[in-house]
Amino acid sequence: MQSEQQHLRIPGPTPVPPRVMRAATRPVVNHRGAGFRELYKQVTAQLKGVFQTQGEVMLITGSGTAAMEAAVVNLVSPGEKVLVLVGGKFGERWGQIARAYGAEVIEWHYDWRQGAEPEELARRLAADPDIVAVFATHNESSTGVMNDIEGLSRARELSGQRHRALLIVDSVSALGGAPLPMDAWGVDAVVTGSQKCLMVPPGLSFVALGQAALDRLERVTTGRYYLDLRAYRKAAAAGESPYTPAVTLVFALEEALAMLAEEGLENSFARHRLMRDMVRAGIRALGLPLWTGERWASPTVTAVEGAPGLEVEPFRKLVRERFGVELAGGQGEMKGRVFRIGHMGYAGPFDMIAALAAIEQGLAASGFPVKLGAGIAAAQEVWAQWK
């Protein structure tokens, strides 16, 4: 086995490009020195381009959940009413965090095989003028379902009058790999993490705030300290973070953002769609059920159901141990029912062929009836016709 050749096909953390990893090994510098301040300003400005916002982007040393918590504590006061869209594990997390800080949480549980219907959001908002924020998940990593964030944002326009609720979106497993033009879609706040489409090791997360969110930030009464974004705003004006940042990860981020700029955002989105379509065609050809239909299919992760004669967890173990491809399992209630193929960040069509090859081998070794090469062939067809 080539131990350094990774086939990490999970929905994050994702493989880190060697040049990004090399950047992370540069010597640590003074985080309040002129050089690092320049770099900090530069990556912050570049991140605005990735979020597609004129608002402000703040870097947090912490995983994606830290950015989610930062959004909650800075944008909602205790006792305020919020609507949380729950279509999987990460939607549930928004609800857990908001409750932990004393918000009045209304959960809208929709079918985990689908996204949230904008018309239903419009109905719920029309019936409740007190809701101050809607929390949504852009790409539900637990199910491989991508929400229609543009539609959900527009659903706040109620018969000519805009509902007051801010739209706060978790795009931890999509930003950089799927469109989320924050300003154009009128999204008020977006959070993401370093270790997914952004191709950086885990440890950094980001919060982007539009004007309405920036205004709210100053008024909210929730107790907060490390995640008080007012401190981040103030420090950012001087090119600094309030507390010691993960300096080496910022070096890595600089390199990863350069790679993304070289490729171009639109090309990155197209590459992710291609990977999705290849994987879905391959899985279909192998006779396994896809968790969600075309309308909601995520460009960054695909969930596949088990089938009679195929036990998901032993299959995943076999694919990992014998064929060297790491697939993700199901989360929560979906454990044992699905496996998930991550196709985000530093990955391309060849990686999908490799993953499908390992899946075919794993199916054959599990005694599941499979025609070797069928999945790969279907994926290659998609690739060949890709424009």
Ligand SMILES: Cc1ncc(COP(=O)(O)O)c(C=O)c1O
């Ligand atoms: C959609 C989504 N939201 C939030 C998170 C949480 O991020 P982290 O594990 O970095 O805290 C994840 C991580 O998998 C995710 O996929």
